[in-house]
Amino acid sequence: MKVLIIDDEQAILKMYAVPFEAAGDEVITAIDGQTGLQFAKDQAPNVILLDIIMPRVNGLDVLKKLKEDTSTQKIPVILLTNLPEECSEDKAKELGAIGYLVKAQNEPAVVAEKVKKLLAT
Amino acid sequence: MKTKLPPPSRWERIIELSTWIVVAVILFGFRFLPEEPIGNANTYYLVGGIIAFALLYYLVIYRYFSKTNRLYLKSIADIVLIGVLIHLLKDYGQFFYALYFLPIAAAALSLELINALLIGTAASLLVAAEIYFNAQNILPTQQPTYHGAWQIAFILFVTIFCRMLAIELRREEALKEEALARERSLKEEAAHEKEFLSLTSHQLYTPTSIIRGFSSLLRQENWGSLTPKQRDAVEEIYVSSKRMADLVGELLSISRIRNGNFHITKSETNLVAMLQNIVKQIEHIKPDQSVSINLVLPDKLAPVTIDAEKVRMVIYNLLDNALKYTSRGKIILTAKQNDISTTVEVKDDGVGIPESDFEKLFQPFFRGKSILELDNKGTGLGLYISRLIIEAHGGKIWAESDGLNKGSKFIFELPNK
Numbered sequence: 001m002k003v004l005i006i007d008d009e010q011a012i013l014k015m016y017a018v019p020f021e022a023a024g025d026e027v028i029t030a031i032d033g034q035t036g037l038q039f040a041k042d043q044a045p046n047v048i049l050l051d052i053i054m055p056r057v058n059g060l061d062v063l064k065k066l067k068e069d070t071s072t073q074k075i076p077v078i079l080l081t082n083l084p085e086e087c088s089e090d091k092a093k094e095l096g097a098i099g100y101l102v103k104a105q106n107e108p109a110v111v112a113e114k115v116k117k118l119l120a121t
Numbered sequence: 122m123k124t125k126l127p128p129p130s131r132w133e134r135i136i137e138l139s140t141w142i143v144v145a146v147i148l149f150g151f152r153f154l155p156e157e158p159i160g161n162a163n164t165y166y167l168v169g170g171i172i173a174f175a176l177l178y179y180l181v182i183y184r185y186f187s188k189t190n191r192l193y194l195k196s197i198a199d200i201v202l203i204g205v206l207i208h209l210l211k212d213y214g215q216f217f218y219a220l221y222f223l224p225i226a227a228a229a230l231s232l233e234l235i236n237a238l239l240i241g242t243a244a245s246l247l248v249a250a251e252i253y254f255n256a257q258n259i260l261p262t263q264q265p266t267y268h269g270a271w272q273i274a275f276i277l278f279v280t281i282f283c284r285m286l287a288i289e290l291r292r293e294e295a296l297k298e299e300a301l302a303r304e305r306s307l308k309e310e311a312a313h314e315k316e317f318l319s320l321t322s323h324q325l326y327t328p329t330s331i332i333r334g335f336s337s338l339l340r341q342e343n344w345g346s347l348t349p350k351q352r353d354a355v356e357e358i359y360v361s362s363k364r365m366a367d368l369v370g371e372l373l374s375i376s377r378i379r380n381g382n383f384h385i386t387k388s389e390t391n392l393v394a395m396l397q398n399i400v401k402q403i404e405h406i407k408p409d410q411s412v413s414i415n416l417v418l419p420d421k422l423a424p425v426t427i428d429a430e431k432v433r434m435v436i437y438n439l440l441d442n443a444l445k446y447t448s449r450g451k452i453i454l455t456a457k458q459n460d461i462s463t464t465v466e467v468k469d470d471g472v473g474i475p476e477s478d479f480e481k482l483f484q485p486f487f488r489g490k491s492i493l494e495l496d497n498k499g500t501g502l503g504l505y506i507s508r509l510i511i512e513a514h515g516g517k518i519w520a521e522s523d524g525l526n527k528g529s530k531f532i533f534e535l536p537n538k
Contacts, residue, residue, distance in 0.1 A: 009327060015334040018343055053323075082326040103330040104366040107337035 001025045003115075004045035006036030006062065007080070008054040012103065016049065016080070019112035033057030037065055040072045047119060049111070050097070052081040060095065067096040078115055080106075318376040325369045333362040371502040375485065378509050385513045390429040392456060392463065393422050399433060400454060403440050411449040414440065418456055425463050426538045427514060435507040435518075439467040439531045442503065447471030450528075458537070462516070466532045474522040474529045482520050483508040511535065 003020050005027065007013050013029040020027050028043055030036035033054050040048060048066070052059035059079065066072045079092050079100035092100040099118045101111055336359040339347070347355060377383050400416050407414070436454075443452045450470025457464045474482065485505040504518075511518040516535035522528065 009331070011331045011335075012327070015331060015338065018338050022343060082323065082330060102370075104326045104333065104370060108334050109337065109341060 001047070002028065002043065002045040003047055003049065004028045004030065004036065004039055004043065005049045005080075006030045006033065006039075006054075006059070007049075007051040008032055009051075012051070016108050016111055019108045023112065033059065033062040036062055037072075040066055040075060041069065044071075045075060047115060048075055048077045049080045049115070050077050052079060052083050063095050063097060076119060078118060080111065315376060318372060322369050322373045322376060326366075326373070329362060329366045329369055332358065333366050336362055368502070371506060374506050375502060375509075378506075383509070383513065385428040385431065385510075387426045387428055387514075389424045390427050390432075391424050393418060395429060395433060396436065396454060396456060396465075399436050399440065403437065403444070407444060412444060412447050412452060413450075414444075414452045414454065416454050419458065422456055422458055422463075423537070425458075425535065427535060428510075431510045432514070432535070435510050435533065436465060436467070438503040438507050442531070443467050443469035443471060443529075446529075460537075462534050462536050464532060464534045466530055468528065468530045470528045472529075473525045473527045474520055475525055476522070479520055479522075483518065507533075 001020075003017075003025050005013050005016055007016075007029075008031060010031065013031070017027040017029060028039050028045060030039050034057055036048075036050070037057070039045070050059045050062060054062075059081065063077055063079075066075065066077060073096075077097045079097050080103060081100065082103045092098075099114070101114060106114065336355055338344070339355045340352070340359050374383075396416055396418070400414055404414060440452065440454065447469045448471070452470075453466075453468045455466045455468070457466075483504050485502055508518050511533045514535050516533055518531070518533035521530040521532065
């Protein structure tokens with residue numbers, strides 16, 4: 001499986017890549033929204049983990065563009081954020097994401113586990 | 122609650138004093154001119170004019186002109202007004218009555234009720250006294266010198282009275298302004314506090330997630346095995362970071378509630394399944410076997426319309442608390458229902474609660490102890506958030522206990538719909 005993680009924090013990218021790589025998945029990381037959009041088009045990942053608060057292009061804009069572009073609109077997106085009040089299960093679905101996870105409450109191993117569960121349903 | 126007005130400057134005092142001298146001189150001069158422009162009736166017109174002017178000064182000049190301009194305007198107006206009035210009053214005085222009415226009425230409206238009443242009473246007493254003295258022929262009318270002195274004294278008295286009235290009006294205005302300013306600054310402060318809380322929490326959340334995430338990875342020995350000492354250290358970091366993440370999460374919940382970004386989304390919920398699920402989940406994390414958790418349910422528990430996610434948080438929180446404060450014994454989770462409401466109760470055999478703490482339990486950061494004795498079992502926000510959630514549903518939450526070491530009960534009641 002190919003996982004794309006988009007987050008403006010290097011440490012977060014490194015951290016959430018670990019359990020996926022340990023399970024033999026390929027992880028691509030993008031440090032901002034623009035790069036993330038490019039990678040989503042070029043590399044065709046199986047799932048995208050997307051942060052919301054990012055400079056220049058924020059996560060919600062990235063999500064919108066992903067859903068507008070025919071080449072990326074089928075890729076499942078999971079919001080991985082620390083902004084619980086901006087997001088909820090319903091809001092995430094409304095925007096076209098298949099789920100949302102709060103970083104501070106979900107350790108890397110838990111995120112990997114939940115991502116796989118979400119993809120399976 | 123007297124508000125002090127700023128003390129007058131040296132110039133203000135000099136000008137005030139000169140005004141009084143000028144007023145006295147003009148009155149005295151006019152009174153004893155051969156044409157006698159101040160007759161008995163004209164005295165009253167003049168007095169009315171002074172009252173009206175004092176009020177106009179407060180209502181217009183004081184409000185709309187700067188301090189320096191006010192000073193000049195007032196001094197000039199004081200002199201001109203008295204001169205012009207005396208001159209005009211010779212023949213047309215009575216028409217000015219109509220004009221006096223407007224500023225006096227306006228002032229009465231902007232005065233506080235008690236002051237308006239006092240002034241009204243004082244004015245009525247003056248009129249009554251005048252009628253009485255006239256009827257008794259006590260008022261001097263025959264001898265011009267006495268008569269003139271009486272008129273001057275009367276006018277000066279009314280002038281002083283009006284000046285005091287103007288000062289009182291200014292004081293009231295200052296009080297109102299002060300109260301308004303205080304209210305504004307309180308509002309701003311509250312808004313800043315909210316923003317501060319939500320910003321700091323967010324800023325804290327990212328590093329906390331990173332510490333929690335990496336320590337969990339180390340702990341799971343993702344990068345090679347750890348020595349027992351390393352494992353201990355990593356475990357400490359991990360547990361602390363988890364606690365910190367919980368605390369920041371709860372602070373964020375509170376700031377969200379206070380900012381009004383907290384919404385209850387109700388849907389029909391099967392309470393039985395929910396309670397069973399929570400118990401299963403909490404059994405999983407229960408530290409030891411000396412405490413048992415029992416779920417006692419009635420034969421029938423109809424679905425309730427609640428925000429399942431949030432009520433679940435409340436029940437989980439209450440059970441978690443019960444576990445924290447019970448070292449051995451039973452924790453019993455029960456639910457009851459009538460036609461209108463559903464009651465959920467968590468009863469434990471733990472340390473109990475002194476009665477004096479019942480009220481404070483549901484306030485933020487209350488942990489049943491003084492800050493010096495705080496343990497590290499929780500964040501001190503759980504019961505507060507629970508209260509906010511239950512109250513948002515239109516329900517109530519409370520605690521019961523027979524005292525220390527006699528266990529405690531936490532109960533909440535929610536409307537079924």
